[in-house]
Amino acid sequence: MQNCCDINALKQKALLVRQEILELTNMAGSGHPGGSLSAVEILVALYDCQLRHDPKNPRWPGRDMVIISKGHVSPVVYSVLANAGYFSKDEYKKYRKLGGILQGHVTTKTPGVEFNTGSLGHGLAVANGLAIGAKLLKKDQKMYCLMGDGEIQEGSVWEAAMSAAQFKLDNVCAIVDYNKVQENGMVNDIMNLEPLKAKWESFGWVVAEIDGNKIEEVLKAYQDFGKINAGKPYVIIANTIKGKGVSFMELKSAWHGKAPNNEQLAAALKELS
Ligand SMILES: Cc1ncc(C[n+]2csc(CCOP(=O)(O)OP(=O)(O)O)c2C)c(N)n1
DSSP, rough: OOOOHHHHHHHHHHHHHHHHHHHHHHHHHHHOOHHHHHHHHHHIIIIIOOOOTTTTTTTOTTEEEESSSTTTTTHHHHHHHHHTTOOOOGGGGTTOOOSOOOOOSOOOOOOOOOOOOTTTTOOHHHHHHHHHHHHHOOOOOEEEEEEEEEGSHHHHHHHHHHHHHHTOOOEEEEEEEEOOOOOOBHHHHOOOOOSSHHHHTTTEEEEEETTTOOOOHHHHHHTTTTTTTTSSOOOOOOOOTTTTTTTTTTTOGSSSSSOOOOHHHHHHHHHHH
């Protein structure tokens, strides 16, 4: 387990991760910056302050596990993992290249990635299975699952939500990156999720609803996990902004799956700094 839970240090880390998301997608000429930028604080706080893990020994049997169910947000995942020490940043050069360990959607080729994802809607069921396994083996392990708001329109997510409550999986923490935008437009226009908190509660979950781009709120939500949800699964509804930090990307579905060109990269980095 590693920790640097100083708020200013975490904010600096978040800034660095945002810069790397933009650089990685620019270098590859493709990728998913929008839903990566929204999830920065969620993953920085998780890996730096909450998770029991050992980047030098990614398969340590006692570790907590993270399933990146919205597997297209590989830029934020790779930046957070590299900065945690799972692998060298030299690998960035081969992002989205054949033969590299950093593929466009996350795979277990990458140290620190637990499960191949990309086809949306499956991660929560996987986290549930891991959580049941940990309970059967009487291991104190926690399972985290990051999902998108467009993703949770999938029916399979709600089957998994039901079963987590049925099996009393209080070692599962789902995180919904509620950035309000999916691939082709606004979530509310395509398939409205509201009332989202009441939906999860009615499925038997304990819900924390927060501003997911405020590191202090994200930390508090993680700290409550395991304390206030005895016998029930826990979900963090993280209200975020798609494209957070880059004004011309914010809340624009056009930046869901498009890389910035050199000019756009320069403008974005200038704004972030
Ligand atoms: C089953 C499935 N259907 C469609 C896609 C194509 N797809 C990739 S990302 C995406 C939008 C996801 O939206 P959201 O979950 O809100 O992601 P975020 O905004 O956080 O990036 C879609 C439809 C997919 N990967 N899997």
